[in-house]
Amino acid sequence: MLTVGVVAVQGDFAKHVALLKKLNVSTREVRLPKDLEGLDAIIMPGGESTTFRHLFDLYGLAEPIAALASSGVPIWGTCAGMIMMASELEDHRPEPLGLMDVTVSRNAYGRQVDSFVIDINFPILGAEPFHTVFIRAPAATRIGPDVQVLGSLPDGTPVALRQGNLLVTSFHPELTRDTRFHQYFLSLIEQSTPANSP
Ligand code: GLN
Secondary structure: OOEEEEEOOOOOHHHHHHHHHHOOOEEEEEOOHHHHOOOOEEEEOOOOHHHHHHHHHHHOOHHHHHHHHHOOOOEEEEOHHHHHHEEEEOOOOOOOOOOEEEEEEOOOOOOHHHOEEEEEOOHHHOOOOEEEEEOOOOEEEEEOOOOEEEEEOOOOOEEEEEEOOEEEEOOOHHHOOOOHHHHHHHHHHHHOOOOOOO
């Protein structure tokens, strides 16, 4: 049985947990480094990235998560989680974890009132468009050569990116009933090396 860890120090982790339960996946809320032991994959949810950074430093989560990322464990960051996974930010804070070779701009679409929803086609999910929810979302402003664009807004802004075992989305798939993005993430586990197994 697979166990997916959802970072639960802050943000909308409960929505990810609920959606994974619908897919019959066992989940574990991650608050301390010991919660990372033996996980098959990790999700970093939306929330507030400066608060994430503060709590990651307080609980010592940054280094063990970075180590799991480089050992091949699939990691998915949604919204603030995407900001945390970036190698570089346009903003002067927070300090990101530097997992994926992208530069990210926070709050790229404006303020809270500028949050929006839009249907986007993602070839990896099949023909049916996915209803994407953007809440004070980040945007990728530079994409490294090994990073694959999985889908973009009509103006060409990429909103879902993959680099090997790493996935980021600037929107919130956990706020819909559509489980396809979570299923896609779970499929990365099969492709990953079993580096985190005991
Ligand atoms: N604007 C938030 C940040 O900069 C992210 C918002 C979200 O996760 N929905 O951290």
